[in-house]
Amino acid sequence: MFEIQLNEQQKNASLHKDGPAIVLAVAGAGKTTTLCTRIANLIINYNVNPKKIKTMTFSRAAARDMKERFIKLFGGQIPNIHDVEFSTIHSFAYSVIRYYYRQKDLPLIIIEDEKEETNKYRILKDIFKETNKEYITEEQLEELLANITYIKNMMLKPKEIEELKNSIKNFSLIFEAYEKIKRENHYIDYDDMLTVAYHILLKEPQLLRGLQNKYDYWQVDEFQDTSRIQYEILKLLVKPNNNLFCVGDDDQTLYSWRGSYPKILLEFPKEFRGAQVYFMEENFRSTQDIINLSNRVISLNKQRYKKNIFTKKDKGLPVFIEEFNNEKTQIETIIQEIKAKSPSNEVAILFRNNFSALPFIDSFHEMNIPFYVREHKMSFFKHWIVKDIIAFIKFTYRPCSLELFNNIYYKLNAYLSKQSIGYVAQQLKEMDAKERENINIFDLLLTYPALKEYQKNRIIRLKYEFDVFKKENTSNFMEFIRRRLSYDEYLKNQDLTSEEVVNNTMGVLEHLARNVTTGLQFIDKVEALRLFTEKASHNKIKTIVLSTIHAAKGLEFDDVYIIDVIEDVLPSASSLNLLQKNQDVSELEEERRIFYVALTRARSQLKICTVKKRFNNSVEESMFIKEVKKFLNITSPKTRPIPKSQKHKVNPRELDISIYKKGTYLTHKFFGKGYISMVNQGIATVDFKSFGVKKIDIKTCMEYKLLS
Ligand SMILES: Nc1ncnc2c1ncn2[C@@H]1O[C@H](COP(=O)(O)OP(=O)(O)OP(=O)(O)O)[C@@H](O)[C@H]1O
Numbered sequence: 001m002f003e004i005q006l007n008e009q010q011k012n013a014s015l016h017k018d019g020p021a022i023v024l025a026v027a028g029a030g031k032t033t034t035l036c037t038r039i040a041n042l043i044i045n046y047n048v049n050p051k052k053i054k055t056m057t058f059s060r061a062a063a064r065d066m067k068e069r070f071i072k073l074f075g076g077q078i079p080n081i082h083d084v085e086f087s088t089i090h091s092f093a094y095s096v097i098r099y100y101y102r103q104k105d106l107p108l109i110i111i112e113d114e115k116e117e118t119n120k121y122r123i124l125k126d127i128f129k130e131t132n133k134e135y136i137t138e139e140q141l142e143e144l145l146a147n148i149t150y151i152k153n154m155m156l157k158p159k160e161i162e163e164l165k166n167s168i169k170n171f172s173l174i175f176e177a178y179e180k181i182k183r184e185n186h187y188i189d190y191d192d193m194l195t196v197a198y199h200i201l202l203k204e205p206q207l208l209r210g211l212q213n214k215y216d217y218w219q220v221d222e223f224q225d226t227s228r229i230q231y232e233i234l235k236l237l238v239k240p241n242n243n244l245f246c247v248g249d250d251d252q253t254l255y256s257w258r259g260s261y262p263k264i265l266l267e268f269p270k271e272f273r274g275a276q277v278y279f280m281e282e283n284f285r286s287t288q289d290i291i292n293l294s295n296r297v298i299s300l301n302k303q304r305y306k307k308n309i310f311t312k313k314d315k316g317l318p319v320f321i322e323e324f325n326n327e328k329t330q331i332e333t334i335i336q337e338i339k340a341k342s343p344s345n346e347v348a349i350l351f352r353n354n355f356s357a358l359p360f361i362d363s364f365h366e367m368n369i370p371f372y373v374r375e376h377k378m379s380f381f382k383h384w385i386v387k388d389i390i391a392f393i394k395f396t397y398r399p400c401s402l403e404l405f406n407n408i409y410y411k412l413n414a415y416l417s418k419q420s421i422g423y424v425a426q427q428l429k430e431m432d433a434k435e436r437e438n439i440n441i442f443d444l445l446l447t448y449p450a451l452k453e454y455q456k457n458r459i460i461r462l463k464y465e466f467d468v469f470k471k472e473n474t475s476n477f478m479e480f481i482r483r484r485l486s487y488d489e490y491l492k493n494q495d496l497t498s499e500e501v502v503n504n505t506m507g508v509l510e511h512l513a514r515n516v517t518t519g520l521q522f523i524d525k526v527e528a529l530r531l532f533t534e535k536a537s538h539n540k541i542k543t544i545v546l547s548t549i550h551a552a553k554g555l556e557f558d559d560v561y562i563i564d565v566i567e568d569v570l571p572s573a574s575s576l577n578l579l580q581k582n583q584d585v586s587e588l589e590e591e592r593r594i595f596y597v598a599l600t601r602a603r604s605q606l607k608i609c610t611v612k613k614r615f616n617n618s619v620e621e622s623m624f625i626k627e628v629k630k631f632l633n634i635t636s637p638k639t640r641p642i643p644k645s646q647k648h649k650v651n652p653r654e655l656d657i658s659i660y661k662k663g664t665y666l667t668h669k670f671f672g673k674g675y676i677s678m679v680n681q682g683i684a685t686v687d688f689k690s691f692g693v694k695k696i697d698i699k700t701c702m703e704y705k706l707l708s
Contacts (some may be wrong), residue, residue, distance in 0.1 A: 006033075025248070039071075112190055120145075123178065153194070198561060251301070286316075287318070321628060327511070351562070358512070389478075392477075477519040565595075
């Protein structure tokens with residue numbers, strides 16, 4: 001009946017008909033295939049109405065992919081194949097809420113959209129400000145949101161909320177205030193969709209019964225990423241028959257920070273007495289070399305259930321580790337290799353975070369190579385630093401625009417007051433249109449009576465800098481903005497975002513600025529790139545795929561490149577901090593699972609790529625690379641000896657410094673992070689946050705000598 005010859009374990013699982021069941025499977029074991037086969041089996045062999053089978057997955061993309069896979073496998077055999085429902089638990093919960101609110105004629109306001117007047121970000125920012133009498137930083141907002149998600153998904157009680165590990169001042173008060181505002185105004189955010197739906201189901205037995213009767217069979221894919229609240233919803237829905245069939249792999253739990261709850265896999269048979277437990281340990285996807293390596297990598301995790309993963313496939317091509325000098329050579333080499341491949345090869349470039357994607361997108365754009373980008377958030381294009389850079393450039397060419405000036409004046413180290421800007425606005429109002437077009441905002445500012453001497457000097461200087469830069473009309477605008485306008489200085493002193501985000505955003509911008517000749521060209525390029533990326537996210541041809549590892553979960557490709565496998569990226573800086581501070585391995589193990597998911601996406605060729613420099617900063621290879629090297633028996637080249645003049649005992653590896661331009665950050669483990677304020681004849685004056693100002697001899701480029 002099926003094209004695929006299932007193995008015994010798969011057969012057993014897919015023939016399961018009634019009652020609860022859990023399938024514990026390894027990566028590439030054919031979980032999706034088995035779920036699809038089971039649906040087909042229920043429909044074809046047991047005449048189950050396709051509308052009566054509900055399959056839930058973790059993400060919308062996964063639901064879509066699964067439906068596609070199902071139709072591909074059984075399209076010819078099931079007449080009403082489109083009636084089979086695939087959705088996320090979230091969208092299901094949302095439909096419950098919508099139905100209920102409509103029935104009760106209640107207003108329902110979703111507060112997820114940042115563009116709307118009322119949105120959760122603004123509400124939380126306001127509450128934070130009112131509670132703590134200070135503005136929230138981007139990092140704090142992120143932590144606040146993550147904590148709220150975690151609380152909701154884990155169904156924490158008030159006492160547990162109070163004990164929740166977090167660095168947000170007055171967190172409980174903020175959380176309560178947020179809940180109150182939502183309650184009083186019928187606001188619903190993404191996390192509420194689950195809790196509100198759950199409470200509706202609890203208090204509306206008729207509605208619940210309706211849903212219980214609507215579906216006879218429930219299936220859940222990626223069960224390891226189900227949160228407690230999602231589990232509780234499922235438990236209600238599947239009653240009284242408990243026809244719940246779940247498949248999962250604890251080694252692929254990627255969302256514990258937002259309440260994924262892998263223990264659920266083991267709890268299942270206790271929760272559902274008499275549940276069948278199936279195992280699937282054969283990997284059908286990858287070659288032996290890939291499986292052996294992935295298996296050894298994941299075995300380093302302590303918090304897991306041991307599984308015996310195996311494959312009957314050939315040994316295949318060896319797994320490669322490639323060390324590139326910088327991100328540019330990484331891109332060039334990979335693109336060259338891809339071009340040499342057969343066009344039918346499915347290739348994926350996988351990365352831990354989106355900063356890695358843009359330089360690739362840029363090269364694909366330049367070379368007009370079509371590709372597909374999966375679930376790209378486009379957040380780079382919306383980032384305030386990117387907006388700032390564009391505003392600086394635009395203002396250079398339109399120094400009469402108060403609108404543009406309003407975005408940048410407080411970032412120019414001129415300490416201009418709102419009153420002075422109000423004064424300028426008033427002056428502009430009194431002019432006719434022609435006059436307004438020809439005025440320079442700096443000239444108007446200079447007529448402001450309450451201007452202090454230092455402000456006057458700074459304004460004169462700024463006007464001069466903008467004028468000169470406009471006349472030069474060169475490609476050197478990043479240098480102009482960062483150093484001549486002291487934007488780096490502003491970034492250093494602001495508290496809105498982390499140094500890591502600043503460095504990465506600036507790094508990407510510098511990278512994109514390479515091949516343009518003027519600032520205006522750069523603006524066009526960023527816009528073109530935004531459109532190109534947007535278009536690539538709808539591309540139907542998916543032979544070259546760019547994706548975060550998270551978004552590639554559940555997918556497979558012939559060839560996989562995992563790029564930027566460097567310390568502080570994969571594994572993330574926060575997982576390493578947690579390990580260092582509290583000896584807590586939980587986040588690091590999640591990072592290793594992320595790495596494992598990436599490794600196991602490849603069918604035949606796997607390349608793990610690392611770089612020595614990224615965006616002009618020296619970086620370290622990931623500890624995961626070291627682990628892989630050990631498994632592959634690759635020995636590292638000897639580290640350079642420490643120069644005699646070195647007075648302090650440090651790890652030789654940490655001497656690799658190659659950034660020494662004025663105004664850059666020097667990331668150095670021995671000293672912590674330092675800001676280079678001056679470079680003179682090879683001597684850098686570096687302001688280390690934790691050690692104060694030090695002078696460093698960097699004449700020897702890759703090595704340095706501490707002078708004081
Ligand atoms: N019995 C089988 N014989 C041959 N190929 C199979 C068999 N079962 C599954 N496959 C193939 O193995 C690959 C992996 O299957 P699938 O994507 O369903 O695995 P999975 O368990 O969902 O993987 P993961 O959890 O790693 O995303 C697919 O290409 C699928 O077609």
